[in-house]
Amino acid sequence: METQTDIHFYRIAEAIEYIQRNFKAQPQLDEVAEQIHLSSYHFQRLFTEWAGVSPKKFLQYITLAYAKKMLKEQQATLFETALDSGLSGTGRLHDLFINIEGMTPGEYKKGGEALSINYSFAECPFGTLLVASTAKGICHIAFADDAQEALSELKAMFPNAHYQQMVDMQQQNVLYIFTHDWNQLHQIKLHLKGTDFQLKVWETLLKIPKGQLASYGSIAKQISRPKASRAVGTAIGDNPVAYLIPCHRVIQSSGVFGGYHWGSVRKTAMIGWEAAQTDQFNV
The missing domain is CATH 3.30.160.70 (Methylated DNA-protein cysteine methyltransferase domain)
Incomplete structure (x- = not known):
């Protein structure tokens, strides 16, 4: 017997497949919602809960991935890339890259040549x-x-x-x-690129005080995505700035420290070292 959770899963899977298959037409929210027999409001809410991003943002990621492939592998022009990706022109392609990649399409195509x-x-x-x-x-x-x-x-x-x-x-x-x-310490500036979701997660990690820990679930709640713990975990694993963005301070809700990109032993050592440092300052 199918549960409500199963039904929701299949609906979102169907919506994702539809977006992937039809992204060049840049389908609107109403169109995708109609495909899975939901109102636009309920589809928006359900999709965001399951995927960790809105349907619009997911469509942008699919479009961006295709555009990047055209620019890199096919050496297409910006105009050709925009039109074949379903965008109305190079202006929208430019906005898409700036909002998600933090660089222009031309800069991406050159692989950071001016950097x-x-x-x-x-x-x-x-x-x-x-x-x-x-x-x-x-x-x-x-x-x-x-x-x-x-x-x-x-x-x-x-x-x-x-x-x-x-x-x-x-x-x-x-x-x-x-x-x-x-x-x-002097203020440290970061020059990072990532999705809106990743940047939001990384920003939240920076707020975890030294010597304290947080769970994946608590991070998800702080960014108003309480059901996106798995997506939060993926974003934490993609952290490009070791230690400074303290992904090592995030553990499982059970209290188990869990894995770490640079080794679980190192994560345990960091947590212990910070706890000792905090105690030293509190004496």
Whole structure:
């Protein structure tokens, strides 16, 4: 016997399939809702609860993925890409890339060719870090257990950028978080790209105080997506700035620490170290 949950799942799966199949026609909310026999209001609410994003935003992601493939693999012009993606012109293509990717279609096509990235390796209490920055702020931090592999992963994100191994003031400010009182640190600027949902999750992680923990469910509630714990977990796993955006402070509601992109042992060490640091300041 099918439960209401099963029915909702099949309806959303059908809606996703319809959007994927017809994205070039840029279907409106009413059209998709009609396909699964729901009112626009109930479809919007149900889809957002299950997918973690609105139907409109999901359509934008599908369209963007196709546009990126055209620009990269087929070397299509911006005009050709816009029209074949179902957009009315290059202006809408430009807005789509700016809103989601944080760069213009031309910049994406060039693979960050105009971008200058400084990077350096540094030691912290939890191993070697690779820290990278642009003129706008910190764009990447990762634990570099294998330095060459970590550098290759960074360069894969911006394959045509200009890289220079050097330490700048932004990187130095980041490293101070391991040796200074956080309340006394200079403001650290971040230069990140991500979806609206990812950025919202990462922003929420920054609000978790040092020495404290939060659950995936509590993060989902804070961003007004109480049923999107799984999507929250995915966004946390995609965190491009290790430690500074403290995804290590998010654990399962059962109290189990759970996995971590850079190793569960490292996550446990971080949580313990921060708890000790907090106790020291409270003495």
